[in-house]
Amino acid sequence: MAASSSHGGCGGGDDDNEPFLLGFVVAKLVGLRHYSSTINGRESVSLVREPLNRYDANAIAAHNRRGEKVGHVDRDTARVLAHLLDTRLVAATHAIVPKHPSGKNRPKPFKLPCQVHLFAHPASADAVRSAVSGSGLSLIDTGHAEFSFSESAIVQEQTKKSDRDVDRLFARVVKEGEGRIKPMEAPEDVVVSDLFEHQKDALGWLVHREESCDLPPFWEEDKDGGYQNVLTSQKTKERPLPLKGGIFADDMGLGKTLTLLSLIARSKARNVVAKKGKGTKRRKVDDAGQESRTTLVVCPPSVFSSWVTQLEEHTEAGSLKVYMYHGERTKDKKELLKYDIVITTYSILGIEFGQEGSPVNDIEWFRVILDEAHVIKNSAARQTKAVIALNAQRRWVVTGTPIQNSSFDLYPLMAFLKFEPFSIKSYWQSLIQSPLVKGDKAGLSRLQNLLGAISLRRTKETESGSKSLVNIPPKTVVACYIELSSEEREYYDQMELEGRNKMLEFGAGDSIMRNYSTVLYFILRLRQLCNDVALCPLDMKAWLPGSSLEDVSKNPELLKKLASLVDDGDDFDCPICLSPPSKTVITSCTHIYCQTCILKILKSSSSRCPICRHALSKEDLFIAPEVQHPDEDGSGNLGSDKPLSSKVQALLELLKRSQKEDPLSKSVVFSQFRRMLILLEGPLKRAGFNILRLDGSMSAKKRSDVIKRFAMVGPDTPTVLLASLKAAGAGINLTAASTVYLFDPWWNPGVEEQAMDRVHRIGQKKAVKVVRLLVKGSIEERILELQERKKRLISGAFGRKGGAKENKEMRLEELRLMMGISSPAWGR
The missing domain is CATH 3.30.70.2330 (Alpha-Beta Plaits)
Structure with missing residues (x-):
């Protein structure tokens, strides 16, 4: 989980x-x-x-x-x-x-x-x-x-302040004049493509945000000629700097990258004009005495190719100089400032955070753009701290899914934007998060007003759902429910019964959290059983963790079993930094963390496991052993001598039907289990499908090659792409396909939306069909229930009025929900 x-x-x-x-x-x-x-x-x-x-x-x-x-x-x-x-x-x-x-x-x-x-x-x-x-x-x-x-x-x-006073201040924060911002064309000497009307509107909004001299939200000029923050009562004689930037949260597939390239191109064009003139206006200059208008773009590695492709397709060759700050890279900041765009990754910034001589940390950038900015939703992660520390005049958060799990995902974005006082965690907790968690309608209203003041979000369809914002063929999402075979059902029911009994045996919430890894192990196996029994060990008792807390130092087999928990699932995150574990460490009390995270905890005076409060020392930490995968030779023979699972059979029937209707149609099959993708290779090849695989173990170059091959047209070109949900969920254009199969549901609806919209985006010529493969009477149906709760939160946050109140999202309640155990907190 x-x-x-x-x-x-x-x-x-x-x-x-x-x-x-x-x-x-x-x-x-x-x-x-x-x-x-x-x-x-x-x-x-x-x-x-x-x-x-x-x-x-x-x-x-x-x-x-x-x-x-x-x-x-x-x-x-x-x-x-x-x-x-x-x-x-x-x-x-x-x-x-x-x-x-x-x-x-x-x-x-x-x-x-x-x-x-x-x-x-x-x-x-x-x-x-x-x-x-x-x-x-x-x-x-x-x-x-x-x-x-x-x-x-x-x-x-x-x-001092009543809630009503605070709510009144939030209601005043949205600027009325911003609804009348004029659309803007891209500079023709740089951008060769015509913008859609919604992109022109967005460009006008972006430029307005960057060039406005308005006071930041909640600031007003007082009678004495000074300035006061009406929310915090902070006063200053000097005029507060404008908030140059914001959240560009348009739906995925609406062409945000081209709009941003137009913004960068406009800055370059204005810079050329400024250098020719003799204006007296003071401008930021670099060490060589030249005005720097370099934009730093930070993105996941998978998005590198997207920026390069967009530059090639939409800009005049050579009009924008680009430096890829990745792999071998310069340490000379003067060199970087010669470029219009410097592109790097969140991980590179995390590695260089605090390093002396890192040019990205020393430069005052003209603009920083965080692409797929939901990556920094965890405020404790090193890469999040690194981007917040960047020095920049203009700051942009760009993501189609700014909220993925909870409204707290927005706090790191506020910290990056330097939006005071919400850039301070305690203020965010007090003024926004706490009212939301309590289910207070005023909390949602505050959040809506706050986002309304600094963000732009349009979806592909209008609120009525009847008209598309852009001319993209429609997308339909259907569910295909699957009945397990009697043998599969016996395996599944036995595992679910064992898991429920274990949860009931743990009893109170504290005990469940102390046995967190055990519960996750059950949930992982249930999800895998819905896909294929071949993903799990055949010896039923070998699957089941012991009846009480076990010490991994005395049980090397348990250590291997817990290591497989991280390796088998694409979705396990370190409970401290909320990111996939880096150098996975397993504690003697069976809990799993990043090595860096848990070592920091041990340096504190508590020196206890953050989950179960068990006393820990360095001797209680074990590096997770490497999990061997003899089936990953690319042959796709995993389980080839066994009958196909019910879900694999259903997928094959759907693919054959689609191929019969249109032999040249292409499909993408998403799964979060890499081993499942490998298992699918054999049956699909034997059925005559030309397939490709795309997963997180591949280098950025290999992923780029796979995407290019999949886009080729012709009778002998690949027609099915087996893709990891995370590896292909961001910044990748898969419009060559028109059908998407979600082989297993994801906890986070935002990640699934990203995956769908790699196919359903500008450039798509066909109607897109998304098929969810779901096992009846299983944990997969409960995952959909959890998704719906999160979707209501996301839609409510950006709404102008009304909206559902946010439910308190506690991991304990999610665990109970996944195991099908009733809980009063969920209103069951």
Whole structure:
């Protein structure tokens, strides 16, 4: 089961483990006169650890909201905070300078008071309180008489502002004039293709967002000539910088890449004009004295080929200089600034995050575009932190699926956009996430207004569903329900009964979470049984984990079994970073993490398993053994001597019927199990189909070659593509096909939508048919139920009015739902 359905935290993502506000300590910001940058009253301050500071190893620098250093936290407070930050006892801090006396003739102060708000996970709260009180500092918590004097927006939300006042402010945030933005043409000297009307509208909106000098949302000019954030009460003398960028969330297949290329081309054209003239307007220049208008595009590796193809198809050859920052790459930032576009991947940024000499980190980019930006939905992942830290004048989030599991997926996007105060996790939790989780209608209304202020989203069809936004043939989605054979049903029912009994044996939620890997193992096997018994070991008892918690250090077979849990499924995520595990580690208590993630946890004072709270040391961590796949020789002979499963037989019948109707028609078969794709090769080849396979184990070049071969037309060209849902779900054009088979359902409806829309997109000439293959009376039907809950959340978030309230998505309830166990929380 996909761990990504939760929203962060070391304990698996449940709300009970989310960091909460313990209180605040009053510190001093010192050395202010040593820095030219200034700070105003009620201004948020970023605290940055400087462990290599030659004067004080505990040093903590203070930066103003523009990212400029203004001073340091006083030594006594820094000594305490440094320990809390370095050991990760404190999950987050938020500092703010209270209102202080100001005047034209007042000299710049040597020091200023500063409130440092401390956020901690429940398990660390007592340790933080003890560390603060033991140091002589005073923690002003919620029960303290002075707590109401906090300048934090969260505290003001709790103690001063009523919900109705806050909701009224959110209702005002959408700019009325933005509905009248004029459409815009692409520069003809760069872009050779004509834009559709919806792309011209989008280009006009993108340009308006980049060139508008409007105050950021929630900021207003006050009577004294200064500026105030009406939501947080923060004040400043200097005009806040405009929010140049936003969320470009058009439906997949509507040509977002071409629209973005038009935006980049327009910047280049304006730059040429600016260099010819002698304007006095100050512009950002690079080290060579030339104005830099380089755009950094960050995307998954699978999208590289899409950008290259779009450039070749839609722009004048050589009009835009492009550098692929991948593989062997330059370290010279002056070299990169010679290009109009630099394309790199999220993983490259993650690798170079914090590295000295990395040019991508040193450059102030004219524009950064995050393509398929839902990749950074996990705020704890290294690559997410890397993109948030990028220095850029204009920032764009581009994704057709901005929400995949929960509204918390949007928080990292806000952090990247620098949209204050929502770029601070605690503010997002208080103002948006908590009301949504509680089912408060006001929470959904706030989210809608917020997205309405900074995002553009159009779907292929109008709200009535009767008219297509662009001239793309229609897409229909049908379900093909399959009955298992008596033998398959016996295997399936026995496994499901064992799984339910195990869940009931675990009893309470805490016990289930302690046995999380065991439950996931059952769910994985049930899903595989729906596809083909050949995916599972034939010895039934070998499938079943023990009746109690087992220690993998004494059971190498269990270690192999748990390693196969990660390898067999395309959808297992590390519960800490919510990304596919990198260097998979299995703990002695049978839980699975990235090596980097769990080692960070062990460095903290808790040193416990985040899921079951079992005490851990480095000796309790085991590298997952490599899983051998003797069947992956490309011959497609896996299980060739066994009868075909009911689902494989159904697929073959559907493919034969489609081929009979149109011999040249092409189909894509998606599965999340790579071994299932390999198993399908044999039967399809024997049935006479010319097939190709596309999965995550292939290099970017090999994937690109497969896509090009699949697009070829003719009597002897491939007609069926067997594709991994993740490998082919983003940035790939598969319009050569007109039929899509979803061989097994995915937890996340957004990922399935991405897969369908690789086929149903601009350039498709035929009506597209999507067929879901579903086993009756199985876990697959329950997965669809979970999908529907998530779809209602996604459609509601971007709605202008009304919408379904968000259900509390807890991993525990999802586990119970998958095993078919009734739970009051799901209204069953």
